[in-house]
Amino acid sequence: MSVDPPASAYDMGHADETEALGTFAILVDNEPGVLHRVVGLFAARGYNIESLTVAETDRNAHTSRITIVTRGTPQVLAQIEAQLQKMVSTRHVQDVSRDPNGVERELALVKVRGTGAERVEALRISDIFRAKVIDTTTQSFIFEITGAPSKIDRFVDLMRPLGLVEVSRTGVLSIERGVETL
Amino acid sequence: MTAHPSLEVQTDPQAEIMTGAQIVVRALVDQGVTDLFGYPGGAVLPIYDALFDEPRLNHILVRHEQGATHAAEGYARSTGKPGVVLVTSGPGATNAVTGITDALMDSIPLVVITGQVPTHLIGTDAFQECDTVGITRPCTKHNYLVKDAADLPHVLHEAFKIATSGRPGPVVVDIPKDVQFASAAYVGPDKARSSHNYHPRVEGDAAKIAEAAALIAQARRPIFYTGGGVINAGPRASQALRELAKLTGAPVTSTLMGLGAFPASDPAWLGMVGMHGAFESNNAMHDCDVMVAIGARFDDRVTGRLNAFSPGSKKIHIDIDPSSIGKVVRADIGILGDAGHVLEALVEVWKRRRLSIDAAALKAWWAEIDGWRARRAFAYRPSGELIKPQYAVERLYALTRDRDVYITTEVGQHQMWAAQFFHFEEPNRWMTSGGLGTMGYGLPAAVGVQVAHPKSLVIDIAGDASVQMTMQEMSTAIQFELPIKIFILNNEWMGMVRQWQQLLHGERYSHSYSASLPDFVKLAEAFGAVGLRATRPDELDAKIQEMIDTPRPVIFDCCVERAENCFPMIPSGKAHNEMLLGEDAGDIGGVIDAAGRKLV
Numbered sequence: 001m002s003v004d005p006p007a008s009a010y011d012m013g014h015a016d017e018t019e020a021l022g023t024f025a026i027l028v029d030n031e032p033g034v035l036h037r038v039v040g041l042f043a044a045r046g047y048n049i050e051s052l053t054v055a056e057t058d059r060n061a062h063t064s065r066i067t068i069v070t071r072g073t074p075q076v077l078a079q080i081e082a083q084l085q086k087m088v089s090t091r092h093v094q095d096v097s098r099d100p101n102g103v104e105r106e107l108a109l110v111k112v113r114g115t116g117a118e119r120v121e122a123l124r125i126s127d128i129f130r131a132k133v134i135d136t137t138t139q140s141f142i143f144e145i146t147g148a149p150s151k152i153d154r155f156v157d158l159m160r161p162l163g164l165v166e167v168s169r170t171g172v173l174s175i176e177r178g179v180e181t182l
Numbered sequence: 183m184t185a186h187p188s189l190e191v192q193t194d195p196q197a198e199i200m201t202g203a204q205i206v207v208r209a210l211v212d213q214g215v216t217d218l219f220g221y222p223g224g225a226v227l228p229i230y231d232a233l234f235d236e237p238r239l240n241h242i243l244v245r246h247e248q249g250a251t252h253a254a255e256g257y258a259r260s261t262g263k264p265g266v267v268l269v270t271s272g273p274g275a276t277n278a279v280t281g282i283t284d285a286l287m288d289s290i291p292l293v294v295i296t297g298q299v300p301t302h303l304i305g306t307d308a309f310q311e312c313d314t315v316g317i318t319r320p321c322t323k324h325n326y327l328v329k330d331a332a333d334l335p336h337v338l339h340e341a342f343k344i345a346t347s348g349r350p351g352p353v354v355v356d357i358p359k360d361v362q363f364a365s366a367a368y369v370g371p372d373k374a375r376s377s378h379n380y381h382p383r384v385e386g387d388a389a390k391i392a393e394a395a396a397l398i399a400q401a402r403r404p405i406f407y408t409g410g411g412v413i414n415a416g417p418r419a420s421q422a423l424r425e426l427a428k429l430t431g432a433p434v435t436s437t438l439m440g441l442g443a444f445p446a447s448d449p450a451w452l453g454m455v456g457m458h459g460a461f462e463s464n465n466a467m468h469d470c471d472v473m474v475a476i477g478a479r480f481d482d483r484v485t486g487r488l489n490a491f492s493p494g495s496k497k498i499h500i501d502i503d504p505s506s507i508g509k510v511v512r513a514d515i516g517i518l519g520d521a522g523h524v525l526e527a528l529v530e531v532w533k534r535r536r537l538s539i540d541a542a543a544l545k546a547w548w549a550e551i552d553g554w555r556a557r558r559a560f561a562y563r564p565s566g567e568l569i570k571p572q573y574a575v576e577r578l579y580a581l582t583r584d585r586d587v588y589i590t591t592e593v594g595q596h597q598m599w600a601a602q603f604f605h606f607e608e609p610n611r612w613m614t615s616g617g618l619g620t621m622g623y624g625l626p627a628a629v630g631v632q633v634a635h636p637k638s639l640v641i642d643i644a645g646d647a648s649v650q651m652t653m654q655e656m657s658t659a660i661q662f663e664l665p666i667k668i669f670i671l672n673n674e675w676m677g678m679v680r681q682w683q684q685l686l687h688g689e690r691y692s693h694s695y696s697a698s699l700p701d702f703v704k705l706a707e708a709f710g711a712v713g714l715r716a717t718r719p720d721e722l723d724a725k726i727q728e729m730i731d732t733p734r735p736v737i738f739d740c741c742v743e744r745a746e747n748c749f750p751m752i753p754s755g756k757a758h759n760e761m762l763l764g765e766d767a768g769d770i771g772g773v774i775d776a777a778g779r780k781l782v
Binding site: 029031032033036037040044062075078079082083085086088089091 | 315316319320323324327344377378379380503504505507508509512
């Protein structure tokens with residue numbers, strides 16, 4: 001039996017709101033299982049993780065910084081922020097993407113295989129993007145590139161026809177401009 | 183033992199050195215715990231040994247760990263104190279998971295201590311090993327694996343703080359057996375160090391409270407929609423709610439979890455809201471122009487179809503959990519804070535500014551409400567031959583209303599009839615599984631309530647199917663001389679399942695009939711309890727009286743009309759003002775559309 005899309009009891013009635021990317025910087029107590037708490041929260045509530053980075057950032061205070069890029073309507077992003085804030089292990093949450101002072105950076109390692117003119121072109125473009133060559137053979141380069149995620153996307157797109165074979169990305173890191181801290 | 187690398191534990195030379203197991207017992211005593219619910223096993227034997235000669239802790243031995251958690255929930259819900267559970271590793275912990283999840287959904291403060299295999303065996307698939315912190319991470323407010331006895335006092339004291347502050351919830355502390363044997367310095371609650379920065383906001387924002395008061399004062403059709411949060415906030419919250427309702431003259435409804443915060447005998451009480459709530463409260467929720475939600479979370483059983491939920495109202499949402507505000511329904515004014523504090527502040531602002539709602543508007547609003555009341559949507563067709571389940575609850579209420587009574591329920595039709603026909607004047611008198619909807623909650627919850635209130639009349643209004651899920655806890659009631667009364671509305675069906683199959687699945691009663699029910703009277707006797715049975719309306723009162731007068735545990739087999747359905751009802755996917763009354767029931771299959779049928 002085919003039915004119309006459900007007039008769901010869970011219909012939020014926010015169809016007018018469009019989805020956007022959101023980047024959250026989360027300062028958490030560095031304790032066993034803390035990453036699982038954050039990831040489990042996203043899985044359990046059906047939120048998407050586009051990228052995730054985590055490392056201890058203050059050994060004395062036992063805090064780690066997690067940066068998560070997710071996607072949702074403004075209402076969903078607000079809910080994600082509230083859910084993260086509510087966790088006992090959370091010290092602080094900041095929606096960096098909605099902060100005009102937010103800076104986002106990502107690092108990628110990009111392997112390009114090729115010879116001849118394509119190889120020369122790859123090297124030339126990498127120079128324009130200020131990517132570093134960190135390894136080379138006669139048939140390949142590995143480029144290291146840093147920048148906003150969109151810059152890396154663009155670089156990867158340009159490398160594709162020039163013999164792109166492998167990409168490794170760190171996921172987004174973020175910090176706020178100016179003297180304020182998380 | 184190597185020193186903990188990350189924590190600078192300051193050892194007080196005066197501190198008492200004791201084993202991890204003794205630390206557990208001492209921490210419980212220092213937290214004011216007097217009763218705990220548990221079941222021993224290999225990985226908690228050191229703690230049980232420490233309990234052996236501890237006169238300050240009354241340990242209630244349950245028959246299944248799920249029973250321990252529900253008993254602790256009943257204890258907590260009826261006292262406002264945290265419930266404490268002690269179980270072993272592996273199956274002990276996994277059996278407790280249902281009750282832990284139930285406590286999370288209904289915001290019940292629990293501290294659950296689980297034994298774990300020794301630290302050197304963790305990860306080896308040892309006997310009775312399970313990843314307790316992994317399994318319980320999504321169903322606790324917080325949890326811990328304690329690998330160093332020196333951390334134990336700090337963790338235990340913090341566990342109590344987390345379980346009871348902010349939005350309450352269950353906290354699991356998993357303690358490996360070697361940590362229970364190891365020695366460390368004990369630290370009391372006042373000196374314990376918190377390893378987390380957890381400080382939930384209690385006081386509401388004054389500007390928003392003033393804004394909310396002004397909005398209420400401008401209302402023409404106001405309503406207070408209150409939830410379990412008002413009960414969790416303690417008696418002062420219920421008191422402030424009563425005062426605010428009186429000052430404003432606005433009607434009050436509540437969720438299933440919030441029953442008792444506002445007295446049912448008050449003329450401003452509309453009855454419960456939601457799927458099987460009162461016709462008048464659902465229509466008032468739909469038509470109101472200012473809704474004040476307090477400690478309620480706009481659950482789908484309350485709202486019905488969201489895009490048709492109270493379309494014309496401004497919403498004020500008061501909650502201690504920031505993630506509740508705006509989660510499903512947008513709040514025009516969201517106030518983060520404890521229900522008691524915020525309600526008291528609202529009362530204060532209301533009085534100071536001498537606010538009032540337009541009297542003519544209120545009068546017209548009440549006239550409209552009285553019109554809905556006149557529909558008498560809870561009415562049912564009485565019978566001289568068969569006991570109607572509604573009648574049974576009505577009689578139970580009438581015969582116990584002057585007593586010190588606590589009610590627990592299982593989950594299903596009987597639960598809704600209990601909510602509709604039993605009435606509460608005070609908070610903490612009503613224990614039910616609202617969020618998770620756990621069949622088998624009521625009997626062990628009654629055990630916990632009776633432990634906390636040994637002289638009170640504690641009744642589990644039960645269904646024949648639910649009660650069999652945790653029936654073994656009758657044995658606990660006998661052992662500890664807890665005179666709980668299990669009042670089973672026995673219709674031989676999983677009644678709510680049968681009702682949905684009748685209404686939504688073309689009367690195809692797939693596996694919802696309980697063939698081979700036990701003889702509940704003989705079952706009671708087998709446990710050493712008293713069994714009573716009523717089959718006719720004319721014997722019901724005398725039998726109920728006999729139950730009340732029996733100073734021992736009783737199982738009351740109340741054989742009721744089998745095909746009775748629970749009405750009124752907001753059909754799935756429908757709005758509050760599309761409530762179905764009993765007399766329309768024949769059409770319900772046609773009322774719910776294909777999309778609604780897919781909802782739960």
